[in-house]
Amino acid sequence: MLSALRRNRPLLVTLVIVLVVLLLMARRFEPKVTASILLSGLTLGSLYFLVASGLSLIFGLMDVLNFAQGGIFMIGAYLGFTTYANPRLILNVLPFALAILGGVQVGRWLGGLLPARFKKRWLDTSFLILLFLLSLVLLLIGFRGFDLGALAAATATATGGAVATELAQEPAAVYVPRVALLTAAGLLLGIGLSRVGKVQMRQRTQGRTAIVGLVLIAAAFALVPFRTPAEAYLLSVSSNIRFILALLVGLLAGGGLGALIEISFIRPLYGRPLYQILLTLGLGYVLTELVKSVWGTAGYYMDTPAFFNARGDRCPSPNLWSWFSDHCQSISVLGRPFPSYRMFIIALGLVMFIAIALLLKRTRLGIIIRAGVQDSEMVQALGINVRRVFTLVFAIGCALAAVGGVAAAPFLGVNLGLGAEIQLQAFIAVVIGGMGSFVGAAVGALLVGMARAFGDQLVLSGIRLPWMDEAVRMSPSIARASTVLIMALVLLIRPTGLFGKKE
């Protein structure tokens, strides 16, 4: 018992401080105000957690500070919004992605089939560069004149209503050659990669690679004629289904993007932390510019799905249970309406927390991750391909951030400032919780979220200490400053963060 107390001392200290603050709050504010501050804090904390958990996992396992995480969050928001409001952009880009991916898979298979003598003779470094250049040229030709901006602009005008579908969408006669060119580009890339990787694929996985690749390519071409009907269909189904689809798109795109970033950019830089930080920082800017070039600089407003959007005489719902039947836009919490969609964000954060906790605690992958946090070299020496685990964890972290972005879109809006802001808060949360600690990331995110919500309320009502005649008004930036203040305090007392291990 005592030892359990000692081990969880940081948690206990945090709890005590939080309880004291809560008590002070309860005395200062009416209960309904306190409740809504807490719920707002939970909502923000949940979003911060979705970014911070990935940040912490990635840092813990591979010592990489991924400053692109906020950018991924933003991409998630934009992609989710696009999928939800008008899926045209996704439907027109998906075949491209499938074609390239499938091409790479088939290319790797083909590369594996080439006789070793031929490879030695022809696929040396200079030919490899030529191969990659050729692939790049095909890629550029494939994308030549393809107007992503117009597709996204169509999104802007579509607020749920039907828009003339032919607008901005290319006819199949132009579109199919693009898919073909991208397939070829992927093929060349795959052949090149099969040589660079040098790891001989096993017979069993070789066949599977080829089949997966062919299926992907076939799917890419098969999707072409369905772009228009699929869009019409998606716009006709309930917004709930589109929202779930948006979450899925965020999850997959985030994971895919994460894996791509890890394999192509991070992997060559392991053991060079400064370069990695510069790289991920730069990637964050690149992602922002990418979003700018596709969606423009204007922000978007995303509606909440119907599940959280009912209005009428019976709203706001008197409590959570009746909300399950009437789906009101807001729920009455001690007499004050609270948007029901934010409940969803809280629930999402909770579900993700439990899911990752189970993954870490119960699965073999989790054991490997926890072991790798301490000593990834030793994990490697046990016969485990740690690099693959790195890629997987990076992908998981980015997928979490992107899902967070999708979930945040109806709450925070879809705009270019999204990434930097959440990146900063999530980073503060991770530092407070202790770099590399998963529970620490969760506690840190919660603290930061609460501080923001509490700070916002203080800005609204001002601070009035007992000896003052009237409340002192504060500038809104106090809410932002408060999180940094907490971080400074925590670092003064515990330089490794609340749950950080001593180095």
Next chain:
Amino acid sequence: MTNLLEVNAIHTFINQFHILEGVSLSVPEGSITALPGRNGAGKTTTLRSIMGLNPPREGQIIFEGEEIQGKAAYDIAARGIGYVPEYRAIFRALTVEENLKIAERSKGDLARRGDLIFELFPDLKRFYHLPGGQLSGGQQQMLAIARALVPENRLLLVDEPSEGLAPIIIDAIVAALRQLAAHATVLLVEQNFRMASQLADRYYIVDDGQTVTSGQMADLVNDRPLITKYLGAGYAGAGLVHPAKE
């Protein structure tokens, strides 16, 4: 006896430092081969080179007749080489069970080898659900050895198992390693010459990054000049009789 492992003139660099300048050795199947010697002679680097953690720039490493130098560490390990590193590098945050579980190469490895492991190290059964970081130094060393026993490894690379342990615990580890030799071939790096001489059949002396001499352990223990020259005067007389042959 055929050689399970052969190392031919490997050169290994750590950053710009030329650590191994032509280490050669061969480990016959079913034996315990020791690398006694001074600090900084390159013994640990030799093991790490074999394991692929510090891949050699030149030379060959042949395991079971196949060249493994330049292969990834996980690939080398998966071929059946277990590594028990210096300083008992167990996973402190993981329980004893998880420390063993992570070493499984196929499902059920731990179940198959559990009896052997718990017979060698009963303490591990007692503290099965305790985090590795809470074990004593000796128990951590036992866990590190046990971890290498979980999959069916044909070769074990054991680095300084006696380091920082009390004599009575060293005796237990010696007993365990001797039993273990029935299941796998062992390449042992050990500064404690008494321990090395008790266990090993053969020895290679690595000094300044090169193999300088080799032979039967039974001959080395009685060769005072050689011991004094390479292992330091303090070791001479440490094990004048060869206890393993008693």
